[in-house]
Amino acid sequence: MSFSTELRREATPIFNAIFEHPFVQGIAKGDLKREQLIHYVKQDFEYLSSFIRIYGIAISKCENREDMAMFNQQIAFILNSETHPHQNFCQIAGVAYEDLQGYPLSPSAHQYIRHMLTVAHEGTLGEILAVLLPCPWTYWEIGKKLLNDVKLDRFHPFYEWIHFYGSRTDSITTKFCERLDTWALNATEKEKEKMRNHFLLSCQLEYMFWDMAYQLEEWPVKMEAIKE
């Protein structure tokens, strides 16, 4: 069994909990509240900016052009395409995308981003791939599952979101898995253990991100001054 298949198998309970999460189910049913969509987009906009920075750190650790190109393509994808699913949520919430940008991070988004940044700064390229992989992998599977489970027509409020994530043959998950598996062939048991832990923690934090948006999670004490 390949290393990535092993990781996916270990993460099955978390993937299943994500599929069942009320926010993900709310996308399927089309019954999310306006505030929940707004909270998600505010937090995800910041998350994606951090993701781009983390790709930058990953590029600084690459030793060949193929790896650099792989991360470079993903930066372009986030900047140019990943705005579409956000636009879908904004349209349904009746807000301008520009008005949801530049907000401080909620606790769970903060924790997730810090987790990825720590591994990016301290870890090997294999560890970085492991910490980033749950992001495309969970969304790809959510998209495929919703495309399969939901009776989707043009009038479904989240038609575009579901199509965006579900109908792509997700080359990025496949590419990251292949690169991770090659890396794992030469990795020590100790490094593989770290990769496994980073991957599983990112899966847990993907769940927490959905929950953060659903619960409108904020810091316990409101302080306007906390800006990232």
Ligand SMILES: Cc1ncc(C[n+]2csc(CCO)c2C)c(N)n1
């Ligand atoms: C919390 C959170 N997790 C995953 C994604 C999905 N996503 C973010 S960046 C990217 C492409 C990776 O190169 C994908 C698929 C999201 N939007 N928000």
